[in-house]
Amino acid sequence: MLTLRNVSKTYGNSSVKAVDGLSLEIGGGQIVGFIGPNGAGKTTTIKMITGILNPDEGAIEIDGHDIVKNPLEAKKSFGYVPDSPDMFLRLKGMEYLNFMGDMYRVDVSVRKERIASLAETFEMTGSLNAKLQSYSHGMRQKIIIMGVLLNQPSVWILDEPMTGLDPRAAFTLKEMMRAHAKAGNTVFFSTHILEVAEKLCDRVAIINKGKIIFDGELDELKARHDQISLEEIFMEVTDGE
Amino acid sequence: MSKFFSLSKVLMKDVVSVLDMKFGNKGGKFTGPILWGIVGLCMLPLIFVFYMLFQGVCAIFVPAGELAYITGFMFSIVCLVVLFFSIVSVPSVFYFSNDVETLLPLPLRPAQIIGAKFFVALTMEYGIALLIIAPMYAAYLSYLPVGSLTLNMLIGLLLLPVTPLAYSSIIVMVLMRLFRFGRNRDFYNLIIGLVALVFGAGIGIFSSQLNTITPEQAVELLEGNRGVLDNLRSIFPGTLFAGRAVANGEAGAQLINIAITAGVVALFLFLSKFLYFKSVIGISESSAPSRKMTKEEVLTGARSSGIFASYLQKELRLLFRNPTALMNCVLMVFLMPALMIGSMAFQLSNTDIDLSGLLLAIDYNNPRVVSFIMAGAAAAGIFISCMNLVTCTCISREGKNYIFMKYVPVSYRTQLNAKAASGLAVSVAGLVLFFAGLEIIFKAPLTVFLGALILSLPGGILMNYLGMLIDLAKPKLVWDNEQRAVKQNVNSVILIFGGMFLAAVIGVVGGIFLKTPLTAFVTLLIVTGALAFGSMQMVLTMGESYLEKLNV
Numbered sequence: 010m011l012t013l014r015n016v017s018k019t020y021g022n023s024s025v026k027a028v029d030g031l032s033l034e035i036g037g038g039q040i041v042g043f044i045g046p047n048g049a050g051k052t053t054t055i056k057m058i059t060g061i062l063n064p065d066e067g068a069i070e071i072d073g074h075d076i077v078k079n080p081l082e083a084k085k086s087f088g089y090v091p092d093s094p095d096m097f098l099r100l101k102g103m104e105y106l107n108f109m110g111d112m113y114r115v116d117v118s119v120r121k122e123r124i125a126s127l128a129e130t131f132e133m134t135g136s137l138n139a140k141l142q143s144y145s146h147g148m149r150q151k152i153i154i155m156g157v158l159l160n161q162p163s164v165w166i167l168d169e170p171m172t173g174l175d176p177r178a179a180f181t182l183k184e185m186m187r188a189h190a191k192a193g194n195t196v197f198f199s200t201h202i203l204e205v206a207e208k209l210c211d212r213v214a215i216i217n218k219g220k221i222i223f224d225g226e227l228d229e230l231k232a233r234h235d236q237i238s239l240e241e242i243f244m245e246v247t248d249g250e
Numbered sequence: 251m252s253k254f255f256s257l258s259k260v261l262m263k264d265v266v267s268v269l270d271m272k273f274g275n276k277g278g279k280f281t282g283p284i285l286w287g288i289v290g291l292c293m294l295p296l297i298f299v300f301y302m303l304f305q306g307v308c309a310i311f312v313p314a315g316e317l318a319y320i321t322g323f324m325f326s327i328v329c330l331v332v333l334f335f336s337i338v339s340v341p342s343v344f345y346f347s348n349d350v351e352t353l354l355p356l357p358l359r360p361a362q363i364i365g366a367k368f369f370v371a372l373t374m375e376y377g378i379a380l381l382i383i384a385p386m387y388a389a390y391l392s393y394l395p396v397g398s399l400t401l402n403m404l405i406g407l408l409l410l411p412v413t414p415l416a417y418s419s420i421i422v423m424v425l426m427r428l429f430r431f432g433r434n435r436d437f438y439n440l441i442i443g444l445v446a447l448v449f450g451a452g453i454g455i456f457s458s459q460l461n462t463i464t465p466e467q468a469v470e471l472l473e474g475n476r477g478v479l480d481n482l483r484s485i486f487p488g489t490l491f492a493g494r495a496v497a498n499g500e501a502g503a504q505l506i507n508i509a510i511t512a513g514v515v516a517l518f519l520f521l522s523k524f525l526y527f528k529s530v531i532g533i534s535e536s537s538a539p540s541r542k543m544t545k546e547e548v549l550t551g552a553r554s555s556g557i558f559a560s561y562l563q564k565e566l567r568l569l570f571r572n573p574t575a576l577m578n579c580v581l582m583v584f585l586m587p588a589l590m591i592g593s594m595a596f597q598l599s600n601t602d603i604d605l606s607g608l609l610l611a612i613d614y615n616n617p618r619v620v621s622f623i624m625a626g627a628a629a630a631g632i633f634i635s636c637m638n639l640v641t642c643t644c645i646s647r648e649g650k651n652y653i654f655m656k657y658v659p660v661s662y663r664t665q666l667n668a669k670a671a672s673g674l675a676v677s678v679a680g681l682v683l684f685f686a687g688l689e690i691i692f693k694a695p696l697t698v699f700l701g702a703l704i705l706s707l708p709g710g711i712l713m714n715y716l717g718m719l720i721d722l723a724k725p726k727l728v729w730d731n732e733q734r735a736v737k738q739n740v741n742s743v744i745l746i747f748g749g750m751f752l753a754a755v756i757g758v759v760g761g762i763f764l765k766t767p768l769t770a771f772v773t774l775l776i777v778t779g780a781l782a783f784g785s786m787q788m789v790l791t792m793g794e795s796y797l798e799k800l801n802v
């Protein structure tokens with residue numbers, strides 16, 4: 010469950026709102042793709058959901074916990090993959106996973122199995138004794154995703170999670186997102202790859218200049234615009250400004 | 251040529267930003283110049299001593315008509331110093347600056363890239379050259395009937411650092427070509443940190459020795475070592491001619507100097523074409539172990555600890571594996587006391603005072619003596635801990651990743667306390683070593699030793715939380731190079747000067763007014779304890795709102 014009510018954010022003394030009166034309601038069992046041009050406000054929205062930025066107006070709830078009023082409970086309910094995976098570069102893979110396991114209080118016996126199986130599916134087992142510094146971009150992305158999945162949070166919030174992943178890892182992640190939603194959980198992710206959004210999502214939210222300009226089922230969107238691909242619709246709705 | 255200049259201009263930003271220390275992320279236009287002014291002021295005595303010494307030398311040689319000997323000497327000394335300094339600075343310009351990867355694919359000729367990099371390195375060396383030659387030249391001029399800055403001197407100065415810099419660049423490139431392990435940024439930073447320390451200590455010892463040399467001894471040294479000087483000149487042949495040009499106004503000699511320097515540059519450009527590009531490829535941040543982890547190891551490697559312990563462990567790992575942070579934030583805590591004890595022992599051994607007699611003469615039964623020791627210990631706790639920059643860079647070092655602190659489901663309180671604990675661990679280790687070292691020398695009664703150690707601890711807590719408060723208020727989060735997070739951070743300067751001031755106040759006031767050991771101990775413990783508690787409360791109450799305000 011993820012609820013945003015009339016959320017706005019302006020950076021510093023900028024005159025334009027990076028996010029402008031945005032509302033979204035995402036129930037369990039849904040995968041929602043968040044798409045929009047560069048600088049539209051996707052990352053800003055996600056940063057407000059995760060408590061990194063405080064919204065100027067509006068309220069955000071994750072699994073019923075308000076991120077501003079009840080931050081710790083809210084933060085326990087989601088897992089977040091930031092848009093840049095360059096973090097904790099001097100930790101070794103295994104150390105990072107143990108650290109994340111500790112932060113999210115994952116039991117050791119559970120942790121063992123999950124790390125082993127995640128490492129296997131993402132083909133990272135051999136690299137876990139190396140520092141993140143020596144990882145490639147995609148490997149860093151993988152280890153960050155693994156750190157999040159370790160805890161199996163009910164709400165997944167992913168900012169461009171596919172960037173840099175090889176086809177196999179991207180496939181695995183998509184399968185996991187599907188399975189997670191099927192189990193009644195929520196997945197909210199931003200992406201620029203419209204094919205992914207088209208194949209994966211039950212629902213898309215298109216944002217432009219801080220405002221949601223479409224929010225609904227893909228089929229409904231296609232019917233309304235009478236066109237075949239999401240790409241063409243995207244071109245049309247974000248055009249002419 | 252225009253490409254060369256625009257390239258140099260872009261690369262030069264690196265140098266300029268070194269001079270431009272900033273407060274937090276923005277603001278404080280004048281802090282940079284003021285800081286460098288302070289550094290300059292600290293150098294003044296050394297420059298003055300240098301001037302006086304060289305005046306004595308000139309007093310002998312100038313009237314004897316050996317002008318060219320003196321000027322040649324000036325130039326070769328500078329060459330030698332530049333050679334040493336540039337061996338340290340060349341790798342950072344040529345190999346470890348962030349622009350290398352962007353530059354290599356650009357459509358530039360190798361000579362343009364190398365030339366621009368060389369030019370950038372050169373500008374750094376001019377400062378050093380000027381600092382050394384200015385006092386010497388001033389002394390020299392004061393002995394001439396009509397002394398003034400000549401065109402020959404200007405040309406000589408401009409060409410001066412070129413030859414040693416070319417040498418050190420070639421040496422570094424050969425080393426980089428030969429040793430793969432040198433091409434690792436962390437390793438380089440560690441080595442550089444150590445070299446800089448040795449340099450610093452060397453300069454310290456050198457300048458304290460300079461004070462004891464009389465001009466007569468300097469003249470003797472120079473007279474006795476003409477052979478050494480001749481060797482220097484054959485390494486830097488240009489200095490001979492530059493010296494003659496300045497002393498006798500020989501235009502021909504200057505031309506030879508120019509030709510020699512041009513030859514050295516040509517040789518450098520020629521050699522570096524073969525050396526540089528082959529060695530600059532494959533520079534890495536760190537190296538991965540060659541052995542791969544197995545599934546069994548993954549299963550046994552998974553273990554858990556408490557949130558606080560795990561967070562603290564993460565802080566310590568990131569701190570100790572980051573050579574820049576290790577050198578700048580941690581090492582001084584251990585080095586400062588060692589230097590203090592060492593120089594104390596050195597000075598005592600240089601005088602006629604019988605050291606062991608003096609130590610035995612300390613009367614630990616005299617309440618005044620012990621209360622002095624107590625005040626000193628409280629002050630030392632603050633002083634040594636203000637050299638500890640772990641907490642006062644703990645937010646800045648996170649850089650853009652500070653956002654982790656905000657989305658992880660761990661209270662700010664726990665996170666800040668874990669960060670403080672990482673700094674405190676360093677402070678406590680430093681203090682224990684310091685007092686243990688003193689105890690070995692002075693053999694004070696155990697109660698005095700323990701009392702002193704206990705009194706120093708609140709100072710450690712105080713400085714660590716104060717440092718964190720400073721960094722929370724104005725963290726430097728936007729940096730492209732983690733060295734900037736630590737080295738060009740005004741927060742640390744504030745903490746060091748603030749700590750020194752506070753230590754002085756507590757030491758002096760406590761030493762004067764607290765007359766018995768027990769009152770000294772109790773009063774100081776209450777005062778420093780209250781300060782420590784206050785600073786901790788301030789961090790824990792204000793830290794959250796500071797963190798919330800960050801949105802870089």
Ligand SMILES: Nc1ncnc2c1ncn2[C@@H]1O[C@H](COP(=O)(O)OP(=O)(O)OP(=O)(O)O)[C@@H](O)[C@H]1O
Binds near residue numbers: 048
């Ligand atoms: N730290 C910041 N300070 C000031 N303005 C910012 C900051 N971060 C983002 N902005 C501005 O806010 C707006 C939205 O940026 P945001 O990063 O949310 O876009 P995005 O949709 O994630 O774009 P992209 O697809 O490129 O990732 C942009 O106009 C951007 O310039």
Ligand SMILES: [Mg+2]
Binds near residue numbers: 051052053092
């Ligand atoms: Mg973004």
